[in-house]
Amino acid sequence: MGIQGLTKLISDVAPHVQKQSEMKAYLGRKVAIDASMSLYQFLVAVRGQDGQNLTNDQGETTSHLVGMFYRTIRMIENGLKPLAKRTDRRNLAEKELASAKEQGDTESINKFSRRLVKVTPQHNADCKKLLSLMGVPYIDAPCEAEAMCAELAKSGHVWAAASEDMDTLCFGAPILLRRLTFSEAKKLPILEFHLDKVLQGLDLTYSQFVDLCILLGCDYTQSIKNVGPKTGYSLIKQHKDIESVIENLKANQTCPPDFDYKSARQLFLSPDVAPTADLKLVWQSPDVEGVCQFMCVENGFNRDRILKSLEKLTTGAKKAQQGRLDSFFKSVPKKIDDSSSSTKSANKRKSAPKQKPNPKKSK
Numbered sequence: 001m002g003i004q005g006l007t008k009l010i011s012d013v014a015p016h017v018q019k020q021s022e023m024k025a026y027l028g029r030k031v032a033i034d035a036s037m038s039l040y041q042f043l044v045a046v047r048g049q050d051g052q053n054l055t056n057d058q059g060e061t062t063s064h065l066v067g068m069f070y071r072t073i074r075m076i077e078n079g080l081k082p083l084a085k086r087t088d089r090r091n092l093a094e095k096e097l098a099s100a101k102e103q104g105d106t107e108s109i110n111k112f113s114r115r116l117v118k119v120t121p122q123h124n125a126d127c128k129k130l131l132s133l134m135g136v137p138y139i140d141a142p143c144e145a146e147a148m149c150a151e152l153a154k155s156g157h158v159w160a161a162a163s164e165d166m167d168t169l170c171f172g173a174p175i176l177l178r179r180l181t182f183s184e185a186k187k188l189p190i191l192e193f194h195l196d197k198v199l200q201g202l203d204l205t206y207s208q209f210v211d212l213c214i215l216l217g218c219d220y221t222q223s224i225k226n227v228g229p230k231t232g233y234s235l236i237k238q239h240k241d242i243e244s245v246i247e248n249l250k251a252n253q254t255c256p257p258d259f260d261y262k263s264a265r266q267l268f269l270s271p272d273v274a275p276t277a278d279l280k281l282v283w284q285s286p287d288v289e290g291v292c293q294f295m296c297v298e299n300g301f302n303r304d305r306i307l308k309s310l311e312k313l314t315t316g317a318k319k320a321q322q323g324r325l326d327s328f329f330k331s332v333p334k335k336i337d338d339s340s341s342s343t344k345s346a347n348k349r350k351s352a353p354k355q356k357p358n359p360k361k362s363k
Contacts, residue, residue: 002164002165002166003166003170003213003217005216006169007166007178008229009216009229013201013202014201014202017197017198019192020189020190020191020192021189022190023075023078023080024079026080026190027078028079028080029079029080029081029160030081030083030157030281031080031081031083031158031160031161031162032152032157032160032162033082033083033161033162033180034146034162034164035145036119037163037165037181038068038181039064039067039119039123039127041181042063042068043119045063045067046063046064046066047063056298056299057300060122060299062300062301064119064127065126065127065299066301068130069130072084072134072136072313073309073312073313073316075316076317078316079316082162083139084131084136084137084138084139130291130294130295133290133294134286134287134313135283135284135287135317137281137283139152139279141273142272142273142274143272143273146161146163147267147271147272147273149171150168150169150171150173151171151172151274152279153174154172157281159175160174160175160176160177160192161177162180162181163176163177163178164178167218167268169195169198170218172195174194174195175192175193176192176193176195177191177193178190179191203237204236208236208241210268210269211241211242212232212233214242214268215236216228216229220260220263220264220267221259221264222256222259224246224249225253225255231253242265285314286313286317288307288314292306
């Protein structure tokens, strides 16, 4: 789910902080990708003509493999260096599905059935094996995928985190890319958010931004009744934190009994992530024969198509290795300044000294 209404709020209050780009603009960039959501998307969307998931001769699902294979190639072909980061997440919709079945609502049954698609340990193992054969590194997160992606970006191991969940910004990712994992057929531009610019545009500190996102509605607690994006933003601007907001709620704005905002705040500010101090990420040349063995022999994909795509992978990997001009200089991640609700004064240029009048005499 992410953060409800955050993208629109940013667009309304500070539209200049949302940048749109094409994938080719990220030539040579290292990006940590939330692969858990991608796996779910592949299992839901990649289907045969009968509407069922693709399978191999043993009847095992292979939709996740073909999705991961071609999506990874598209990124590398455009010069990106993806780092796959995965963790398990499942939307629980059993009640809605049961109700839809009772009412005979076919459309809702299909909707909630898709939400209950489960990424299994075998799906994860398959994709990790495929990524290794393709030369793409991956990391298993101890908790949330977005938090680990954000940590990799904060520590300078990658340039940005890629996820559809806006709470990646809440975890402190300095740069967030959305729509990076969308299919090429959608023809939608990639959305680029810089956390420091978002904070400046909203005129909030990082801690105030986290509290705002909790008020808007996140995955980790309930939200306050009748407090939407605009109201939540106004309340945080006026009262600075959730505690003060709660003290000043109107009669029709009530907190649910299970509004555990403190735990949600702690999760955002101090998430459980794997240590990155000694982490080494290495992108390697693809194992062409290994990929063919796994995809074609073991899982029944067409060898000619796989080989043709692997040519793009090899070419794209070389393009990514060429990198960018700024990759020759060490990147120092920006530290989030939480000392003030506005950084504008710190960024102002010093006034230029007044120019002395021309001493030449006028004729």
